[in-house]
Amino acid sequence: MEAKQQQSRQAGADDALAGNPTAQLEQAMQRLEDDIRRREAAEAELVRRNAELTEVNARLSMAQEQLVQSEKLASIGQLAAGVAHEINNPIGYVFSNFETLGGYIGRMLEMFKAYEEAEASIAAPEVLERLRAMRAGIDLDYLIEDIPVLMSESREGITRVRKIVQDLKDFSRVDANQEWQWANLHAGLDSTLNIVSNEVKYKAEVVREYGDIPDIECLPSQLNQVFMNIVVNGAHAITGHGRITIRTGVAEDGSQVWVEIADNGSGIAKEHLARIFDPFFTTKPIGSGTGLGLSLSYGIIQKHHGQIEVQSEVGKGTTFRITLPVHHVAGGAEEADA
Numbered sequence: 001m002e003a004k005q006q007q008s009r010q011a012g013a014d015d016a017l018a019g020n021p022t023a024q025l026e027q028a029m030q031r032l033e034d035d036i037r038r039r040e041a042a043e044a045e046l047v048r049r050n051a052e053l054t055e056v057n058a059r060l061s062m063a064q065e066q067l068v069q070s071e072k073l074a075s076i077g078q079l080a081a082g083v084a085h086e087i088n089n090p091i092g093y094v095f096s097n098f099e100t101l102g103g104y105i106g107r108m109l110e111m112f113k114a115y116e117e118a119e120a121s122i123a124a125p126e127v128l129e130r131l132r133a134m135r136a137g138i139d140l141d142y143l144i145e146d147i148p149v150l151m152s153e154s155r156e157g158i159t160r161v162r163k164i165v166q167d168l169k170d171f172s173r174v175d176a177n178q179e180w181q182w183a184n185l186h187a188g189l190d191s192t193l194n195i196v197s198n199e200v201k202y203k204a205e206v207v208r209e210y211g212d213i214p215d216i217e218c219l220p221s222q223l224n225q226v227f228m229n230i231v232v233n234g235a236h237a238i239t240g241h242g243r244i245t246i247r248t249g250v251a252e253d254g255s256q257v258w259v260e261i262a263d264n265g266s267g268i269a270k271e272h273l274a275r276i277f278d279p280f281f282t283t284k285p286i287g288s289g290t291g292l293g294l295s296l297s298y299g300i301i302q303k304h305h306g307q308i309e310v311q312s313e314v315g316k317g318t319t320f321r322i323t324l325p326v327h328h329v330a331g332g333a334e335e336a337d338a
Helices: 002-018 021-121 125-138 140-171 185-195 220-236 293-303 333-337
Strands: 181-183 204-209 216-218 242-250 256-263 307-313 317-325
Touching: 021 125, 021 140, 125 140, 140 185, 181 185, 181 220, 185 220, 185 242, 185 256, 204 220, 216 220, 216 317, 220 242, 220 256, 220 293, 220 317, 293 307
Parallel strands: 204 242
Antiparallel strands: 181 216, 242 256, 256 317, 307 317
8 A cells, every 4th residue: 555655656746747847857967966976985985995905915915025035034044054053063173173282382382492491501512503503494483472473363263253153153043933032132233243244344333332221032033134134224325434333222111122223324315214114115226125124124123013213314324223122922913924
């Protein structure tokens, strides 16, 4: 019954419109406007979903590139750790033998001194003359003075090689199981600086202004990678010979530590500052950089629930400030990545 009444009313309205062209036009305009609004709403929804899809694709691409880079770094780390281990073995016994040799030479020099003192007691002139001629021929006095110096320098060289090998092992330590551990950031910084010494020493003086900071719960080798990226970038930004200053400190409440790495290089232009953490973005010449170093560093700091900030002025230099929590908070994106 109600349906018949509605059909009757619609029929009446149609009959009324049939004799009223203006009303018909208004109704058509209204329908057109309704259709346009529906189309605009559908188009806006399509644009919104397309933007979301684009953002998801960008995140997936970034995650994929970071994963590839992480796998490459892990492979390099395994190779470096293996090389360091193989070098460490011969260095170990060379160092041990060198210490023994030093003791032997010390006793031989004491014997030479005793022989020298006994020369005055030799009665045969021809024997005494032959010994003095031999002493002059081999310049024994100079050898006695120079041998300890050579031994000391050689011992220092072997000690430096051992330190480099140990730093290489510390730096390239592979966190295969993504195990969080307590580590000293100063030790990580020092080992990293030793590894990149050849890259930096001709470009900049490194100044350490370390504060009193506690050990933190972290992935040490990944943080070493962050430090290396920033230090090497700072060295590359310096024209001539400059300075890289590394400062550390702790927050007032003791819950966070911070690391600042500052250089007095060319600086970063304002229009580039917002993009320096984007994957593949680099201001270096083609072939000189992948644009993944700072992007990977940003991801590592986020995994640690930390922050990485940058301040820069063209012509004056750049400062990166990294803030990290002392205690690792389990859960979140980093657990999914692990």
